[in-house]
Amino acid sequence: MRSIRSGISVYTLGLPVLLVVVLGLAIPSFLAPQNLANVSGQITALLIVTLGQMVVALVAGIDLSVGSVISLASCLVATQADPLTGVALALLLGLAVGLVNGAGVALAGIHPLIMTLSTMTFLQGLAFLILPIPGGQIPPSLRELANGTLWGLPQPLLWCALCAGAVALLLHRTRLGLHLFAVGANAHSAQLNGVRTAGVVIAAYAVCSLLAVVSGIYLAARVAAGDPSMGAAFGLESVTAVALGGVQLTGGVGSIVGAITGALSLGLITNGINLFGVSPFLRGAFTGALLLVAVCVQRRRSVGL
Amino acid sequence: MTTNPPPAAAPAPSAARRALRWLFALPPAYLGTAVLLLLAAMLRPQLLSMFLLPLIARQAAPLGLAVIGQSLVMRARSIDLSSGGVIVAVSYILTSGYFPVSDAVAMAMCVGLGLCVGVLNGVLIVKARASSMIVTLAVAMILLGIVIALSQFRAPGDAPEFLRAFARQRWWGVPLPVLLWLAVLVPVALLLRSTVFGRYLDAVGANPQAAALSGIPYLRVIFVGHVASALVSVICGFILVGFVGKGSITLGQDLALNSLAAAILGGVNFGNGKGGMAGPAVAAFMLTFLFNFLTSLGLGEPGRLMLQGAIIAAAALAWSLNRGRTS
Numbered sequence: 001m002r003s004i005r006s007g008i009s010v011y012t013l014g015l016p017v018l019l020v021v022v023l024g025l026a027i028p029s030f031l032a033p034q035n036l037a038n039v040s041g042q043i044t045a046l047l048i049v050t051l052g053q054m055v056v057a058l059v060a061g062i063d064l065s066v067g068s069v070i071s072l073a074s075c076l077v078a079t080q081a082d083p084l085t086g087v088a089l090a091l092l093l094g095l096a097v098g099l100v101n102g103a104g105v106a107l108a109g110i111h112p113l114i115m116t117l118s119t120m121t122f123l124q125g126l127a128f129l130i131l132p133i134p135g136g137q138i139p140p141s142l143r144e145l146a147n148g149t150l151w152g153l154p155q156p157l158l159w160c161a162l163c164a165g166a167v168a169l170l171l172h173r174t175r176l177g178l179h180l181f182a183v184g185a186n187a188h189s190a191q192l193n194g195v196r197t198a199g200v201v202i203a204a205y206a207v208c209s210l211l212a213v214v215s216g217i218y219l220a221a222r223v224a225a226g227d228p229s230m231g232a233a234f235g236l237e238s239v240t241a242v243a244l245g246g247v248q249l250t251g252g253v254g255s256i257v258g259a260i261t262g263a264l265s266l267g268l269i270t271n272g273i274n275l276f277g278v279s280p281f282l283r284g285a286f287t288g289a290l291l292l293v294a295v296c297v298q299r300r301r302s303v304g305l
Numbered sequence: 306m307t308t309n310p311p312p313a314a315a316p317a318p319s320a321a322r323r324a325l326r327w328l329f330a331l332p333p334a335y336l337g338t339a340v341l342l343l344l345a346a347m348l349r350p351q352l353l354s355m356f357l358l359p360l361i362a363r364q365a366a367p368l369g370l371a372v373i374g375q376s377l378v379m380r381a382r383s384i385d386l387s388s389g390g391v392i393v394a395v396s397y398i399l400t401s402g403y404f405p406v407s408d409a410v411a412m413a414m415c416v417g418l419g420l421c422v423g424v425l426n427g428v429l430i431v432k433a434r435a436s437s438m439i440v441t442l443a444v445a446m447i448l449l450g451i452v453i454a455l456s457q458f459r460a461p462g463d464a465p466e467f468l469r470a471f472a473r474q475r476w477w478g479v480p481l482p483v484l485l486w487l488a489v490l491v492p493v494a495l496l497l498r499s500t501v502f503g504r505y506l507d508a509v510g511a512n513p514q515a516a517a518l519s520g521i522p523y524l525r526v527i528f529v530g531h532v533a534s535a536l537v538s539v540i541c542g543f544i545l546v547g548f549v550g551k552g553s554i555t556l557g558q559d560l561a562l563n564s565l566a567a568a569i570l571g572g573v574n575f576g577n578g579k580g581g582m583a584g585p586a587v588a589a590f591m592l593t594f595l596f597n598f599l600t601s602l603g604l605g606e607p608g609r610l611m612l613q614g615a616i617i618a619a620a621a622l623a624w625s626l627n628r629g630r631t632s
Contacts, residue, residue, distance in 0.1 A: 062438075064562075104618070109625045113384075114569045117562055118618035125610025132607075236442060243439045250436075281457060285450025288443040295435040295443075303383075303434055303513065303527060 005181060006255035007246035011297050015244065016261050019268040027275045035271070037154045041146075041222060043267035044156040045070075045215045046234065046241060047260060051167045052211030053238040054259040058171075058184045059204045060251025061105060061112040066212040066238055068123035069097055070231025073216025075127050078136025078226025087142075090213045097123065098209030102202030120235065127228040134227040138220055146221035159218055163211060168256045176203055184251030240287065241266045244294050250302055265290075332572030333620035334588035341594055349601045352594075355478075363472075363480035364548075365593035367541040367557065370486055371564035372585040373493055374534030376573040379565075380510045381527045383430060383437040384575075388538040388564065390445030391422055392557035395542030397452045400462045400552030408465035415539050422448070423535030427528035437531075445561070453554055461552030472547030482544045486586075489540065494582035506530065510575070567592055570620050592617075 023030040049066050056063045073090040080086030097119060104115040148155050171177035179200045182190040191197050215234070220226050239249075245262025247254035269290060273283045328336065345352045352361070371388050378385045395415045398404060404411055422444060429440045463469075474481045497503035508516045509523040516523045538560075545556050570592070571585030595616060599609040 104622065108622050110618075110621045111569060111574065114566060114621050115618065117566060118614045118621065120614070121617065122611050122614030125607045125612075125614065128610065129607035240439070240442070243436065248436075249438060279454050279457070281454040282450050284446045285448075285454065288446030288450060291439060291443040291446070292429065292435070295439045296429055296433040300434045300436070303431060303524065 005185075005253060007248055007253040007258050008255055008261075009246055009297075011294065012244070012246040012258055012261050015294065016264040016268060019265060019272065023268065023272050023275065027272075030271075030275055035275075039267060039271045040154055040160075041156045042271065043263055044160050045219045045222075046237060046267055047160050047263040048163045048211050048215040048218065049234050049238040050241040050245070050259045050263040051163055051256070052208035052215075053242045054245070054247050054254050054256075055167065055170075055180065055204050055211075056112075056208045057242050057247045057249055058180045058251060058254050059201050060184050060187070060249070061201065061204065062116065062239060062249060063101065063205060063208045063212075064113065064116040064235045064239075065097065065101060065120040065123060066208065066215075067231040067233065067235035068120045068127060069094055069209055069212040070216035070219060070234055071228050072123050072127040072130070073213040074220035074230050075131035075136070075226040075228055077142070077217055077220045078138055079131055081137070081139075083139040083142045087217060090217060091210065094209040094213030095206055098206030099202060101209065102205035105205065106198040106201035124228075124232075131226050131228050134225055134230075136226040138224045138226075142217070142221045143224050146218050156218075156222075159214075163214060164256055164260060167207075167211075167259075170207065171256065176200065180204060181252055184253075186252070237266065240291055244291065248300065250300070265294075332570065332584040332588070333624040334567075334571045334584055334591050336623070337570065337616070337620050338587055338591040338594070341591060341598060345594070345598055349598065352598060352601055359475070359478065359480055359483070361594055361597050362483045362590065364597070365590045366480075366482035366486040367544050367548075368560060368563055368567060368593055369586050369589035370489060370537050370541050370544070371560045372567040372571065372589050373489060373582065374537035375561075375564040376568045376571070376582070376585050377493070377506070378437070378527070378530040378534050379568055379573050379575055380506045381523075381530050382510050382513065382575050383527055383530065384565070385426070385441050385531060385534040385538075386438060386561040386565075387422060387426060387441040387445045387448070387535065388541060388561045389558045390448030391419055391535060391538040392542040392545060392560065393452045393554055394418055394448045395539055396461075396546050396552050396554075396556050397456060399468070399543075399546050400464055401456065402462045403455070408467055411465070412543065415542065416536065419535045419539035420532065422538075423532035426535060427531040430531065431524045431528050449554070456552070456554060461554075464546045464550050464552070468543055468547035469550050470547075472544065472550075482547070485540070485544070489537070490582055490586055497582060502526070502529070563592060564589075566617055570617070570624070572624075 029035055049070065052066060053063060072093065076090045076093065077083070077086040080089065101116055101119055104110045105112045146155060146159070150158055171180065179190065179195050182193070182195055183197050183200045187197050216231060219230055241262035242259060243249070243262070244265050245258030245260070247258050247262070266287065269287055270283060273280065273286060278286070342353065351357065374388070375385055395418070398415050398418065399411050404414065426441055426444060429435045430437045471481050476484060497506065505521050505526045508519070508521055509526050513523055541557060541560060549556060567588040568585050571588035573585055595613065599612055604612065
């Protein structure tokens with residue numbers, strides 16, 4: 001039962017392992033500490049968003065607005081002089097976006113694609129309003145948090161561990177976590193069994209937006225600037241990563257491990273394409289082909305979405 | 306589009322209230338278009354001139370066509386996000402000069418490509434049971450990636466003269482692309498209304514399991530929907546290439562998500578068998594008019610995007626809340 005619910009299969013676990021083995025054997029510089037630090041830095045942002053996307057996918061939703069939330073968070077942090085104000089503002093905003101998305105989907109019954117598409121457009125505009133061109137100031141204390149090392153380990157790993165740990169606690173040690181799976185598997189049954197489905201869905205979107213904000217703060221700290229179009233690609237990339245990790249977009253099936261392996265696979269593909277010297281323009285084609293293979297080997301029962 | 310009768314227990318509503326209820330039960334595209342036209346008449350009357358209005362309708366044609374394909378697959382609880390990739394590939398085949406063939410052959414190649422994409426989408430979704438969202442997204446990524454990589458070596462060339470002339474020409478004052486849009490729209494609408502396939506499509510969307518148990522070839526219905534949608538994307542590509550007159554790798558990239566928005570604003574929703582073909586067509590015009598209207602207000606990019614998002618959300622909200630009350 002557990003393995004059915006987690007969506008983990010040989011393929012989801014095997015893909016990142018295979019990628020590491022192939023890259024490690026083919027390119028000696030892949031395992032160099034410098035490259036590994038690079039990879040972990042690149043994957044961290046995607047991993048954090050993917051965790052959020054996974055939570056929303058658990059309740060059969062999808063959040064396309066995460067990309068704009070990332071951009072907006074980076075702009076907010078970059079335009080505030082005090083790092084604490086910036087971070088607090090960004091988190092508050094993330095919470096508000098999540099509540100709006102969740103309320104639109106759960107209370108008003110708007111399809112998640114259309115709801116998050118409209119918030120995505122709105123927030124993209126807001127980001128351009130706050131910071132028309134990339135720039136701004138990131139306080140050194142914040143930059144240190146994303147680029148430094150702690151006990152010899154690169155800081156990005158700490159961000160990953162904290163976020164994954166928090167989501168793991170949420171999913172497996174709280175009532176809400178259980179309810180997320182219940183609502184995703186069968187919303188009607190969950191409701192009949194006394195689960196307040198609307199609240200659960202709203203909470204899922206709020207968690208997703210908050211994680212997107214964290215990812216945006218991390219990215220801004222890493223590149224030491226805000227950028228109103230920084231996150232644009234993350235909406236579809238996080239959906240891709242979630243699908244690579246065996247999470248089902250129809251709800252009820254997914255796991256932390258799946259989200260991590262999905263983000264890891266996608267990040268390793270990018271890194272591998274760089275290292276192999278393949279034209280970066282072909283990266284999309286490679287990712288797409290891999291994605292096709294990955295979803296086709298994980299046969300589902302339902303047809304369609 | 307049938308409206309539910311008012312509940313019997315409620316006191317008989319006045320004629321005005323009934324009319325209002327009927328109005329609100331229409332897909333949001335109709336009311337939205339009316340409000341937008343009214344606002345434009347007050348703020349920017351020149352948008353409604355006989356010169357600009359056909360131009361806006363012409364600009365709406367690709368979206369209007371794309372939403373036909375999108376609504377076909379949405380009715381069967383599927384989704385097609387591959388149109389951006391198909392359009393870029395069409396643009397490359399027609400304009401790169403990489404294929405030294407006549408324009409007619411190049412266009413035939415485009416149709417062939419659309420057929421291949423549609424069949425691939427359909428097979429993977431129906432046979433491999435892969436998520437249609439991921440499959441069509443991945444196909445779009447592959448096509449776009451290949452075209453971008455290839456076009457590094459060649460500057461984009463000009464579009465075939467035939468397509469450019471087609472985009473410019475008017476018959477009886479109506480731009481040809483609009484006529485083409487209608488020429489696809491009307492048969493498809495009739496097809497849905499009065500053929501077995503149309504009934505199958507709604508049955509599959511309403512309840513795939515029940516449809517399968519009733520002996521409806523439901524996998525084939527979904528498959529056909531995807532092939533049709535990909536072919537429609539090719540036609541969109543032809544029109545867009547004709548508009549721009551040159552090859553471009555950014556052509557039609559917003560069409561996939563906009564067609565989704567237009568389908569939903571036009572009253573089509575994933576697999577509830579509701580909504581005709583007129584609603585989405587009006588929604589396509591509404592969105593295109595909205596983009597033009599916001600641009601004409603001179604708001605700049607931020608304000609335009611924010612208003613656009615807010616208006617799509619408001620229309621979807623009005624529609625959802627109203628649907629929740631009447632059903």
